[in-house]
Structures are given as structure tokens and as C-alpha cells.
Amino acid sequence: MQFKDQVGFIRQHIKKNKLRVFMTVLAATMGTAFLIVLASVGFGIHETIRDQMLSNRLVTEVQVHQSEESGDPGEHVEEIKKLAHVKAVVDRQQLGTNQMSLFGEFEGNHVLVVTDFKEEGKVGFALKEGRLPQNANEVVVGSHFTDYLYSEEETESGDFKTYEGDLIGEQFTYRIDDVEGEFVEEELTLTIVGIGENPSREWVSDRNIYAHDAIIPELERIHYSDHVTGSDDHPDASQLFYHDVAVYVDKLENVKMVSNALRDKQYYVFSIADELEQIDVFFLALKAGLVFVGTIAILIASIGIFNTMTMAVTERTREIGVMKAIGADPKLIRRLFLMESAWIGIIGTVLAVVISYAVSAVSNYLLPIIVSAALGEEDFSELNVTFSVIPWQLVLIASAISISVAMISGWRPARKATKIDVINALRQEL
Amino acid sequence: MISVEDLNHSFKIGKKGKEKRVPVLKRVTFNVQDGEIVSIVGKSGSGKSTLLHIMAGFMHADSGVIRVNGVETSSFNEAENAKFRLDNFGFIFQNFQLMPGLTAFENVELPLKLKGVNQTERQQKVQSLMQHVGLTNVQDHYPNELSGGQQQRVSIARALITDPPVIFADEPTGSLDSETEQDVLLLIQSLNKARNITFVIITHDDEVARTADRVYTMRDGELSEGGMHDAV
Numbered sequence: 132m133q134f135k136d137q138v139g140f141i142r143q144h145i146k147k148n149k150l151r152v153f154m155t156v157l158a159a160t161m162g163t164a165f166l167i168v169l170a171s172v173g174f175g176i177h178e179t180i181r182d183q184m185l186s187n188r189l190v191t192e193v194q195v196h197q198s199e200e201s202g203d204p205g206e207h208v209e210e211i212k213k214l215a216h217v218k219a220v221v222d223r224q225q226l227g228t229n230q231m232s233l234f235g236e237f238e239g240n241h242v243l244v245v246t247d248f249k250e251e252g253k254v255g256f257a258l259k260e261g262r263l264p265q266n267a268n269e270v271v272v273g274s275h276f277t278d279y280l281y282s283e284e285e286t287e288s289g290d291f292k293t294y295e296g297d298l299i300g301e302q303f304t305y306r307i308d309d310v311e312g313e314f315v316e317e318e319l320t321l322t323i324v325g326i327g328e329n330p331s332r333e334w335v336s337d338r339n340i341y342a343h344d345a346i347i348p349e350l351e352r353i354h355y356s357d358h359v360t361g362s363d364d365h366p367d368a369s370q371l372f373y374h375d376v377a378v379y380v381d382k383l384e385n386v387k388m389v390s391n392a393l394r395d396k397q398y399y400v401f402s403i404a405d406e407l408e409q410i411d412v413f414f415l416a417l418k419a420g421l422v423f424v425g426t427i428a429i430l431i432a433s434i435g436i437f438n439t440m441t442m443a444v445t446e447r448t449r450e451i452g453v454m455k456a457i458g459a460d461p462k463l464i465r466r467l468f469l470m471e472s473a474w475i476g477i478i479g480t481v482l483a484v485v486i487s488y489a490v491s492a493v494s495n496y497l498l499p500i501i502v503s504a505a506l507g508e509e510d511f512s513e514l515n516v517t518f519s520v521i522p523w524q525l526v527l528i529a530s531a532i533s534i535s536v537a538m539i540s541g542w543r544p545a546r547k548a549t550k551i552d553v554i555n556a557l558r559q560e561l
Numbered sequence: 562m563i564s565v566e567d568l569n570h571s572f573k574i575g576k577k578g579k580e581k582r583v584p585v586l587k588r589v590t591f592n593v594q595d596g597e598i599v600s601i602v603g604k605s606g607s608g609k610s611t612l613l614h615i616m617a618g619f620m621h622a623d624s625g626v627i628r629v630n631g632v633e634t635s636s637f638n639e640a641e642n643a644k645f646r647l648d649n650f651g652f653i654f655q656n657f658q659l660m661p662g663l664t665a666f667e668n669v670e671l672p673l674k675l676k677g678v679n680q681t682e683r684q685q686k687v688q689s690l691m692q693h694v695g696l697t698n699v700q701d702h703y704p705n706e707l708s709g710g711q712q713q714r715v716s717i718a719r720a721l722i723t724d725p726p727v728i729f730a731d732e733p734t735g736s737l738d739s740e741t742e743q744d745v746l747l748l749i750q751s752l753n754k755a756r757n758i759t760f761v762i763i764t765h766d767d768e769v770a771r772t773a774d775r776v777y778t779m780r781d782g783e784l785s786e787g788g789m790h791d792a793v
């Protein structure tokens with residue numbers, strides 16, 4: 132029998148029992164749509180959380196910390212740079228002591244950071260104005276440097292007045308404290324030669340002072356100036372500066388590889404990608420759970436398909452007998468019934484997908500409005516929360532489940548049809 | 562054409578545990594020649610239909626060999642039997658056994674669909690056969706819109722459409738009045754002459770038996786050549 136004729140055959144059967152088939156398709160549609168919409172909430176929340184996490188931090192960044200077994204990562208920067216897929220290694224050395232900047236009448240405490248500008252440049256560090264420092268007395272300041280320079284004087288609104296003049300070429304005085312925690316008399320005079328670009332996230336402010344590494348001995352000398360030299364407890368230089376090492380990986384996919392390589396070297400490693408992975412695992416389990424619950428709805432619908440097909444076979448016993456008597460292959464009979472239940476599954480699935488997308492779109496639009504109305508918060512709808520997302524993978528999974536469940540529930544009736552005895556069937560009353 | 566050798570069959574009847582076997586066919590042996598009309602007569606319950614069902618491959622006998630055109634069909638499985646029927650046999654039943662959801666035309670077309678013949682060829686073949694058996698004016702009627710005689714013509718056309726060498730008929734005129742019966746018998750005879758189709762007709766009607774070239778009689782599962790009245 133040609134496929135076209137098989138389809139025609141099924142069409143004729145379905146037409147004869149429109150209402151019954153319609154109700155069965157409806158049940159299949161409802162079950163499948165329930166599964167898709169339910170699971171889409173898992174996908175929606177996952178996406179929202181991922182977006183939130185990714186918007187706050189750089190995904191390809193891996194923070195490296197010293198462990199008891201590892202050395203200080205700051206001392207092994209060159210070695211780390213040699214790892215595959217590492218784009219840049221930024222070793223920011225920060226002063227672990229109190230510090231103070233005096234800018235005329237203004238005063239502030241800015242963190243002094245010694246860094247490798249070449250590596251910083253590879254991962255987006257740029258200057259808004261000026262140039263990079265070339266000696267111990269030159270510095271670049273972060274774009275929000277002046278926001279943290281206050282004077283004693285108060286403005287009309289009651290806030291402290293901040294500096295609003297030029298920066299490039301200006302000098303300021305920088306002081307740090309000594310081992311006992313007292314500010315040292317000796318001051319450094321630093322010249323601002325450049326201003327950093329605004330950070331890419333608008334809510335992040337950069338008030339650091341970026342200095343050339345030539346400044347390290349200067350500061351160490353000042354910090355330890357009061358200390359008795361030559362004594363046993365001469366502190367290590369690393370106590371004044373601590374390393375803050377961040378490795379930047381070329382691509383997100385490679386973060387795990389680089390993280391593992393660093394872990395092999397006994398470092399403590401932290402990356403947003405690791406955290407994302409844990410969240411992904413959690414949501415994978417959640418989605419699987421939701422799909423499972425949704426599948427139960429499809430299984431309930433499958434009872435309907437089973438009933439419909441069993442009835443169809445019983446009703447057509449005589450016709451099946453005639454077909455077999457004429458010479459229809461039992462396999463053909465089975466295929467015709469399987470195709471019919473598959474058809475119910477396919478139509479049900481297609482309708483369910485369409486309905487699910489509609490429900491998903493409507494709920495994404497309406498839920499924020501309803502929730503904000505209920506909570507009385509106006510701007511809740513502006514918060515970027517997605518309740519329901521239907522990725523193609525979900526459509527694929529739901530379709531596979533629904534269509535195979537439909538075919539499995541049609542399996543027994545179809546087998547029953549092939550088992551029909553010709554003689555008994557022909558004996559049936561018209 | 563068809564040879565049946567030493568066919569034996571018994572049915573199991575009664576409740577489980579105390580069923581007993583009732584022999585229905587006993588050492589049935591006979592031949593049907595190419596292009597013959599053979600008629601099998603006998604009392605009700607003598608085993609005529611059972612014999613036909615076994616020859617058609619609807620069921621297996623307990624023992625015995627059946628050959629059709631030299632092919633041993635008695636050892637076929639269900640699928641092989643179905644395929645063989647589609648290619649070699651046509652069937653005419655007492656109660657016509659038409660598909661209620663199909664028109665006369667579509668009923669006749671059905672075996673060709675099963676054989677996978679394409680639509681244009683089907684249309685042509687069915688059209689010309691419908692004309693031949695005089696059904697053109699009712700070809701779009703559903704079976705419940707046809708008289709008994711017309712329905713039997715449709716079922717004869719359906720049996721003929723694949724040009725099978727053999728047609729089995731179980732009481733083909735059993736549900737018809739004597740006038741329509743005559744029509745149907747004439748049609749069978751003319752088809753037998755014109756297309757050299759072999760007919761095996763089961764009947765308990767003398768009128769039908771008279772159209773046959775040869776008559777066999779079934780008595781309690783035993784088959785012998787000759788009419789009911791020539792009995793020993």
C-alpha cells in the first residue's frame with residue numbers, strides 16, 4: 132500500500148469519529164501544553180538568575196588564591212601565563228595598610244594598586260585621558276577618584292564638598308601608616324598622569340590609584356622606617372602588599388579547563404563559571420523534575436488515546452477481517468493503527484506547542500503587572516524577570532515524550548488489530 | 562490448479578479442562594482444474610466453510626497438504642498467506658463483506674490499494690470493471706445505499722479487480738432472491754468463460770451447483786465427487 136493511500140485510510144477513519152478523536156487530541160494537547168508550560172518556568176527562572184549573575188561579573192575571570200600547599204600566585208604569574216587558553220594574568224598588588232591622600236584642602240582614602248599595565252590592557256583597561264605612569268612618582272587614577280575627595284566644608288545640601296577641578300598634571304600627597312598602625316611622617320608626592328576609563332558597568336565605581344611597580348620599594352621603606360632593621364622579626368615584603376591575581380580565559384568554554392589546571396597547582400580557584408555550573412546543575416535537576424511531573428499529565432492523556440484506539444479496533448473488527456481476508460499484511464494493519472495514534476500525538480503536540488508559546492508570552496507580560504499591582508510596587512515590571520522561557524530543546528523533549536507516549540499507548544490496540552481472526556471477524560453481524 | 566491431499570481437521574470444543582476434539586474434515590482429497598467451476602455442496606455443518614477457510618489460508622489444518630499452482634500454501638505463515646491471497650485469490654461472501662465507509666467504487670479499488678497500484682492505473686481499471694459488471698450508475702453509492710444484488714456485484718468486482726486466477730465463493734447467492742441469484746450466476750459464468758478464472762463455489766443450492774463443471778459433496782467431513790443426490 133502506498134503511503135499516500137495509508138494516510139487517506141487514516142483520514143477516513145478520523146473523519147468518521149471526529150468528536151471522539153477531537154476529545155482525545157484535546158487531552159493530548161492539554162497534557163503536553165501542561166508539560167511545556169510547567170518546565171518553561173524552570174527555564175525562565177534559570178535564565179533570569181544566569182542573566183543576573185552574568186551582568187554583575189566577568190564570566191571569563193578566574194580568581195586565584197594561595198592555599199597552604201601552593202605558593203603565592205603573585206610569584207608565579209609568568210608560569211600561570213603559560214597555561215593554555217589564558218589570555219591575560221592580572222596581578223594587582225594592593226597595600227594592606229591604612230592609606231590617605233591629601234589633595235589641597237581635600238582628603239580621601241584611595242586604594243593604591245600596583246599592576247602590570249600591559250596585562251591590564253589585554254582585558255580592557257584603558258585610559259580616558261593622559262598616559263600610563265613611567266616612574267615611582269607617577270600614577271593613574273580611577274574615573275571616580277574625585278568623588279571620594281572630600282573637604283571639611285559642607286555644601287548647601289549638607290553633603291561634603293568634593294573636588295571638581297582638573298586632575299592631569301596635578302600633584303597630591305600620599306601617606307601610609309607604619310607597622311604599629313600610626314601614620315608615618317614621611318609623605319610621597321604623586322603626580323597624576325592619566326585617568327582611567329569608566330568601568331563598563333555603570334554602577335561600579337573606580338577610585339583606585341594605579342601605580343608603577345617602582346613605587347613598591349619606596350613604600351616599603353616608609354612603612355618599615357621606624358622598625359629596627361636587622362632584627363629577626365623583620366617582616367616579609369609580602370605582608371605590606373598582597374597579591375590579587377585574576378586569570379582571564381580566552382573563551383567561556385575553556386574556563387573549566389583553566390580552573391582545573393590551576394587547581395592541579397594547589398591554588399584556591401574561584402570563577403563565576405564555577406558558580407554558574409553549580410546553578411546549572413541545580414536547574415537541570417529542577418527542570419528534569421518539572422518535565423517528570425508534566426509527563427504524568429501526558430500519561431493521563433495517554434489513557435484516552437489507549438481507549439480511543441481500543442474502541443477503534445473493536446468497532447472495525449469486521450473491516451479489519453475483510454482487509455486481512457483480501458490479503459492485507461498484518462504489519463500493514465498494525466502500521467495503520469500506529470499511524471493513527473501517532474497522528475493524535477503529533478496534532479496534540481503541535482497544538483500544545485502553539486498554545487504553550489501563547490501562554491508563555493501572555494504570562495511574561497501579565498505576571499509582572501499583576502505582581503506589582505498586588506505588592507503595590509510600581510517599578511516591579513521594570514525589573515527584568517522572565518517567568519517562562521520555552522527553548523527549542525524543551526519543545527523537542529516534550530514532542531518526543533508526547534509522540535512516543537501516544538505511539539506506545541497505541542501499540543497494544545494496534546497489536547490487537549493484527550491478532551484479529553479473519554473467520555471470527557467475518558462472522559460478525561453487520 | 563489446486564490440489565488438496567489428505568486434509569484432516571478437528572475443532573476443540575467445550576470448557577477448559579474437559580474440552581473434546583470434534584473432527585470436521587476427514588482425509589479430504591480433491592483437485593480443481595484450471596478454468597473450472599467447482600462446486601462443493603453438503604448439509605449445514607458438514608464442514609464446507611471450514612474447508613474453504615483452510616484452502617484460503619484463513620486457518621491451518623491439523624494435517625494435509627494444499628498446493629496452488631504447485632506452491633505448497635499449507636506451510637505458509639500468516640504474512641505469506643496474506644501476500645499469496647492478495648496475488649492469487651478473490652473472495653465472494655454470502656453477506657458481501659463490503660466496507661461500510663467506502664463507496665462502491667472505493668470498495669472495488671481497495672485490493673489495488675493494498676497492492677500499491679498507483680492512482681491513475683487504479684481509476685482506469687476500476688472504471689472499466691465497473692462498466693463490465695454494470696455498476697457504473699451506482700459507483701458513488703455506499704453499501705447501505707445498494708440493493709443486495711448490487712452489493713454482491715460490487716463484491717464480485719472487488720474479487721476480480723486484481724485478476725486473480727482463483728475465486729472462492731461461500732454461499733454467494735445465499736442472501737439473494739432467485740431472480741438476482743440468476744443474474745449473479747450468469748455473471749460468474751461469463752467471467753469464468755471470458756477470463757478463464759477458476760471458481761470454487763460453496764453452496765447448498767442445487768441451482769448454483771448446476772452452473773458448476775464439477776460438483777463435490779461434503780458429508781460429515783468426508784468429501785466425494787458427485788452431487789448430493791448421486792449419493793451412494
Ligand SMILES: Nc1ncnc2c1ncn2[C@@H]1O[C@H](COP(=O)(O)OP(=O)(O)OP(=O)(O)O)[C@@H](O)[C@H]1O
Nearest residue numbers: 572573574585604605606607608609610611612765
Ligand atoms: N471455530 C470453531 N470451533 C468449534 N467448532 C467449529 C468452529 N467452526 C466450525 N465448527 C464446527 O465445525 C463444523 C463445520 O462447520 P462449517 O462452518 O464448516 O459448516 P458448513 O458446512 O459451512 O455449514 P453451513 O452450510 O451451515 O455454512 C460444524 O459442526 C461447526 O459446529
Ligand SMILES: [Mg+2]
Nearest residue numbers: 609610611731
Ligand atoms: Mg458455511
